[in-house]
Amino acid sequence: MRSAAEIKAIDFSSEVNIRAVKSGGPGGQNVNKVNTKVVLVFDFESSQLFDEGEKDKIKKSLSGKLNADGSLQITVQESRSQLQNKTIALMKLQKVLSDVFVRKKVRKATKPSKGAVKRRLESKKKQGEKKQWRKKLY
Numbered sequence: 001m002r003s004a005a006e007i008k009a010i011d012f013s014s015e016v017n018i019r020a021v022k023s024g025g026p027g028g029q030n031v032n033k034v035n036t037k038v039v040l041v042f043d044f045e046s047s048q049l050f051d052e053g054e055k056d057k058i059k060k061s062l063s064g065k066l067n068a069d070g071s072l073q074i075t076v077q078e079s080r081s082q083l084q085n086k087t088i089a090l091m092k093l094q095k096v097l098s099d100v101f102v103r104k105k106v107r108k109a110t111k112p113s114k115g116a117v118k119r120r121l122e123s124k125k126k127q128g129e130k131k132q133w134r135k136k137l138y
Contacts, residue, residue, distance in 0.1 A: 006101075010049055012093055017041045018086060023077040036077065038085040042093055043071040054101075061100040072096070 023037030044050060044058050059066070067073050074096070076089040112120075 010094070012042065012049070012090060012097075015042065015047050015049060016090070016093065017043075018089070020082050020085075030080065034082065036080055036082045036085060038076045038082060038089045040074045040076070040086075040089040040093060041067075041071050042074075043069070045070055058097065058100055062096070065096070 018038060018040050020035035021037045021039060022035055044055055047055075050058065059070070062072060065072060072093070074089050074092050076085045076092065078088055079085050
């Protein structure tokens with residue numbers, strides 16, 4: 001299994017399908033003439049970059065982000081430039097895939113110290129006494 005740093009070093013440009021479509025947003029008249037929005041589709045199932053174990057891990061981790069075909073689709077229209085949007089989309093793909101392979105820190109169970117337990121109980125006792133004094137005495 002590869003690490004997140006190894007995933008960031010992979011060049012995905014040969015494995016992805018990138019197409020440009022009309023974009024909304026800023027751009028003036030240029031937006032009507034140029035396809036600047038980039039749709040990147042990465043079919044990791046047919047990819048030669050990952051082995052079967054890594055593909056299963058990707059599928060499990062990104063199940064909510066996969067389209068009906070089972071491929072990962074990333075859409076970018078942050079910039080007015082198609083080239084910049086392509087580079088942003090490739091960076092996002094690397095980020096998403098490297099996040100899959102980040103090892104989660106194991107949580108160590110801890111318990112409060114004796115002093116902390118004692119302070120908590122004393123403050124509860126004080127609060128209870130305060131409320132006792134608020135009662136009506138009849």
